Amino acid sequence: MTKFYDEIPESLIEWIKKQHMFWVASAPLSPDGHVNVSPKGTAGCFNVVNSHRVWYQDLTGSGVETISHIRENGRVTILFNAFEGPPKILRLYGIGTVYEYGTQEYESLIPPETRKPGSRAAIVIDVYQCQTSCGFAVPIYDFVTHRTQLLRMADIVESCDRASADTASAEINPKGIKSYWARKNLRSVDGLPGLLTAPDSKVTPVNDFDKEGQRPQLHRLSSKEGNALGSSANLAISFALGALVAAALPRILSAAGMRLSTHSIIPMPKYYDEIPESIIEWIKKQHMFWVASAPLGPDGHVNVSPKGTADCFNVANSRRVWYQDLTGSGVETISHIRENGRVTILFNSFEGPPRILRLYGIGTVYEYGTQEYESLIPPETRKPGCRAAIVIDVYQCQTTCGWAVPIYDFVTHRTQLLRWLDTKESCDRVSGTTTSTEIDQTGLRAYWIRKNLTSLDGLPGLLTAPDSNATPFSVFDKEGPRPKLHRLSEREGVAMSSGATLAIGFALGALVATALPRILSMTGKFGMFTTRA
8 A cells, every 4th residue: 555654764764775777857837848757876976965855966967857857847757666675665755955066055065075977966855745556567687886977088188178277278168067057958848947057167187096906797606616716807808999999989970971969979869750669679678667647737746657467568550559557556657647648757777888768759548348349459468457458658868878877687577466356356257147226345346436536636647447347357377477586597607797898898999999098088198189180
């Protein structure tokens, strides 16, 4: 069951401190505005001041949605969900305030010795409500390590600002972080104001980043020393190949009449009018997604929900997706779609190359028992407790780097929610075999009536499903195996380690070959590595 608190309990504060990442959801008030949800995963960025206030370092990215939305209406929701240990979902509903880099408030919260590279603002959130729910549908993942690509790239860009500060010039370095802010962070996707003062700040960016620190590695145990030696050889070879490709590619492009942008060290987002086929194939390999929505009222709760049950998400074509909406203690997404249609789907890569994908769309709700629902979800594919089909017509697809999302290993899907819902539905099935017209109070329909008719803000939720005469059937195998924490065998571990080592080595080699000339050119020592004409 869902629990609500007027402040964050001490037990949850301790739990928050153990989490490796969180998600931030916000939305503009305009019915045509883009609802945003962003994953945040850099260690040491989130802080709890007390039971009513939290804040985090907002690192530079290609967008500025959260800052813009907070400036307009203040609404922000923080989500934590447990990947390890007992399942749990935590939402912090609050009013946000933006303190930009260079302001006195920023400096008091984030002195240079704790500042992360690229930190552009402190986002302070006054929490007015705290909510916990079960998290039974969130998959189990093992945390591996934090990615450091974003920090390393931001530190390189900031070094340009530091180099300029050592000269008498008052001009902003066009390769520095402040120039990037001026180009990319002044407006949201919907044209709302973003950064206002940070790009013009006279403060020289200093941070706590250890550029000589250890880079992330996917560590697999092996009992044979030869495996470790093999991994070292793979790492060295792939490092050399990565460096070679990174060094040669600009020359090849130059010879072909093309040139890499000097500003591409921080990757740009890419926008599509439809979902590319390569992205569709990538979506099919993901184990979970997040759904963000919001009411139009300035006092309404912005919602973000994790979805992790296998085979619930479907791609109809490059412009339409849909998913099975399983019963929960809330009905926010359905209510928000009914009011304004806006919905954003987020995928982020925990394994393999980093990536963030957002699908912006207009949603339609087809409740259990309707003809449209039955055509999408026949009994042979229906999950227990599926109360609606949420169909989303995608009008824009966006990809970004995902360099701040930690690396996790997928373990298995949880089945607690499916088992609980199947038990609920069995009560309705028994009632369906009698002549009584009364709804079984222990069944799923009675639960829908008690919990799913209105949202937190009083918007209509389920309208027809509780009164449907259809008897609920699903494909769930209640005798099937329960989730176990699967550990890789030695052979599997070695095989995966080799692939991971090759990928990491290639990436590191490319990164060093790309970044080293920039660093040396800033120090004036690059000439010794160049070939005279």
